[in-house]
Amino acid sequence: MATTELRNSRFRASFTDPEQLLRAVAYLRAAGHRVLDTYTPFPVHGMDEALDQRPSRLPRACLAFAALGLALAAGLQIWTSAVDYPLIMGGKPLLAIPAFIPVAFELTVLLAGLGVVASFFLVARMRPRWRVPDLHPGANDDRFILAAELATDVQFPAVARDLADLGALESSLLVEDRFQRGGSFWDRPAGVGALLLACLPAFLILLLVPVLNRDFQRRNLAWDGGMGAPLSAQAFDASGVLPGGKVLQAPPPDTLSRRGEPPLAYGPGKAEADRAGRELPNPYQPTQARFNRGKLVFERVCATCHGREGDNNGSVIVARGAFAPTVLVSPVVRDMPDGRLFHIATFGGPTKMKGYGDLLSREDRWNVVLYIRELQKAARPGPTASTPASTGAQP
C-alpha cells in the first residue's frame, strides 16, 4: 500500500505565466510540499533559486575535455613532427611550439565543445527515442507546469484551491510515477573524477609510446629550440640517422679531395711559373695506380676543354666556337718542365685557363701532369707512339 500512497501524493499544476509559476513554487515549498521539477517552454529565470537547485557542474566537464583536447593536440603534434617523422621543413625547428598553437587551440575547442555536449546529454538523460509520451501537454508551447509531492497530512483539494487562487489553470493528482529524478552519475562529485580517471589510460599511452621507443635526449626534442634559431645539421654533430653516427660522412669513392696539404711555396704569376719550372720536379713516379687516378681526374676536369686525348678533340668550348685552348700534346707543352705544368694546373695558364689549386689536391695535380706526359708519349709520332700508355706507365 505504501507505493500507492506515494504515487497518489504526487500532483501537477499548470499556469499561463512564469511569474505565477514562481509564486506557486515559493508557496508550495513554504507550505512544506516538495516541488520535484517544473516544465516550461523557456528557461524561467529565478527558478533554480526557487527550487534550491545546485548550479550545474558541467563547466568542470568542459574544462576536463578542454585539457584532454590540448594534451592530445600537443602530444600528436610533438610526437609526429619531432619524434616519429623529424623532417626539417623551411629551416624551422622540429619542435616549433608557436607553429603548433593554431591546431592545439582548434582541437582544444573541438573536444571541449563536443565533450560538454556529450556530458550534458549523459546527465540530462537525453538520447534519441522513437516515441516520447507528451507527459505535460503544453510545456513546450505556452504552459508553465510544476510537479510536486504533497506534504504528509495535507489533503490535495485544499492545495488545489490555493493553487487556483495563485492563478493555476488546472491542477490534478498524478496516478503514475513518471517523473525523472535528478541525481545521476554527474551530480556526484565522484562523477568528474571518474571521467578524468577514464581519460587516464589515454594520457598514459600518449606518454608511454614516445618514451618507450625514442631517445628524448635528441636535439629535436630540446625545449629551447626557438623559431629564431633555424635547425641545421652541423658537420661535426652526432646524428642518429646517418651511418657512422656523425653528420659528416666519408666522401663517396672517386671524390676529389685536397685536404691536409702543407702550404705551397709558390705564388701566381709568370715569374713564379718560371721558378716552379726550374725548381719543382714531379715528386711521384709513374705507376698504374697514378695513371688511373690521373686519367680519372683529367677526364673529369680537364677534358671538357682540352679533349680526352689532350688534342682539343671533343672540346666543348671549341665545339661551341668560343676559343681553342692550348693543345696539350703539342711540342710547346711537351717541352715545358713538370713544375711549369703543375703551376698552370694550380694557378691557371698564361691566357684563359683558371687555376684548379682550390679544387684538386696537390697529389691529383701531379697525377694529371703524369697523365699528360703519357698522352704526349701516345701522341708522339715514331716508335714510342705505338707504346701503350699502360706499359709506359710501369716503373
Place this chain on the structure above:
Amino acid sequence: MAHDADVLTAGGIPAAEAERYGHNLPLIDGNKTYRQVTEEVFAPTERRPPLRWWLALAITLSMLSLGAWAVVQTLTRGIGTWGLNRTVGWAFDITNFVFWVGIGHAGTLISAILFLFRQRWRTSINRAAEAMTLFAVMCAGTFPIIHMGRPWLAFWATPYPNTRGSLWVNFKSPLLWDVVAISTYFIISLTFWYIGLIPDLATQRDRAKTKLKRAILSVFSLGWNGSNRTWSRYEMVYMLLAGLSTPLVVSVHTIVSMDFATSVIPGWHATIFPPYFVVGAVFSGFAMVLTLMIIARSVMGLQEYITTRHLEAMTKVVLATGMIVGMAYATEFFTAWYSGNPYERYVFLNRALGPYQWAYWTMVGCNVLSPQFFWFKRVRTTPWMIFVLTIFVNIGMWFERFVIIVTSLHRDYLPSSWAMYRPTFIEVAILIGSFGLFFTLFLVFTRVLPMIAASEVKGVLKHGDH
C-alpha cells in the same frame, strides 16, 4: 521641458532618451501571446509551401545542377579547365572559399558573441543566421577540395596512421591549420545550432500530426520535456558553447588569413591580415544575413519577429565594420609606402592603377562608400534600401578577396613571370553552383525547421514590459 528626463527607466536612462534609442521597446511587435508565437513560428513547417517557394527552389536547383556539371568537368578533365596559369595559381576558387567562410562568420557572431554581450535582439535572427553559417561553410569547404584535383584523396590532409612508414602531415603549415580550423568550425557550429534547436524540435514533435514526422522529431529532440533541471544545464551548455565559439570564430578567419600572410608574396605578407580578415568576414556576413532576412521576413510574413529595429541594429554593425575595412585598405597603402620596399609599393600601385583597377575600385566603392548611407536613420529603417546596399557589400567583399589574391599574384618579383588571369566558364559555373547550394539548403531549411528560435523569442516576449 525637463520633466521628461525625471522619469528614469530601470537602466537609469531618462525615459525619453530610452524611447528615442529603443531601450524599452518590445523586441517583438504585435503584442503576442506565447501560443501565437508557437503557431506563427511553426506554421511554415506545417503547411504546403506556396508556388513561389517551388519556383525559387527550381531556380536554385538549376544553379546547383550547373555547378555540379562544372565540378564534374573539372574532375574528369582536370584543373586545366580553369583559367589558372603558372603565375596565378590561386584565383577564383580560393576567392570563393574565403568569401563563403567570411559569410559564415556572422552566424556565429550573432549566436555567440551577441549572446555573451546579452544583446537580446539576437533571438529573432540567430537560428537562421546559424543555419546560414553552416550552409556557407559547406559551400566554402567544397572549393579547396575541388582544387586538390583528386578530391577522393582529401583524407590525406588528416593525420591518420598509415602504412607508408613514418609519414605525417606538416603541422607547421598554415594550409593544415586551415583544414583543422574549418573542420572544427563546422562541427562546433553544427553542434551549437543543434543544441539551440532541441527545445523547438520538441515543440515541433508535440505538434506533429503524422506518425513518421513524430518519430523523426522524437529521435532528434532527444526526449526533451522542458524540465527546469534540463533547462538549467541547457543554459550552462549554451553559454559554454558560446564562450568556446567566440574565440573559435576569430581564430578561423585569422588562420584563413595566415594562408596568405605567412607567404612572402608582396601584398600578402602583412601582419594586418588577421584582424583585417576577421572584420571583413563580420562585415560580409552581416550583409548576407540582412540580405537573407529581408527576403525571408517579407516572403514568410515574419515582419513582427524580424522588425526594422533588428535590421537597424545589424546595419549599424555593417557600418562600423565597413569603416574598419576601409581603414584597413588605407593602412595597407600606408604600410606599403612606409616599408620602402619597392615590390610592396608596386603591388599596391598596381592594385589601384594596374590592369585590375576596375576590380579594386569596385571593391572600394561597394565596401567603403555604400555603407556610408547607413548614417541616415531613414536608410537604416527602410528594408529595400538596406537590401540594395547589402547586395553591394556582398559584391564588394567578393571582389576584395579577388583583388587580394589575384593582383598580388599576377605581378610579383619577376616581371618575366607576369601574367593575367581570367576565369573560364567552368569556374563561373562553380561559383553559381555554390550560390545554388547555399540557397537550396536555405529554402529547404525554412520549410523543414522553425526559422526562428521560438523558445528564445518566448523568453524575451515580455522585454520592455517592466
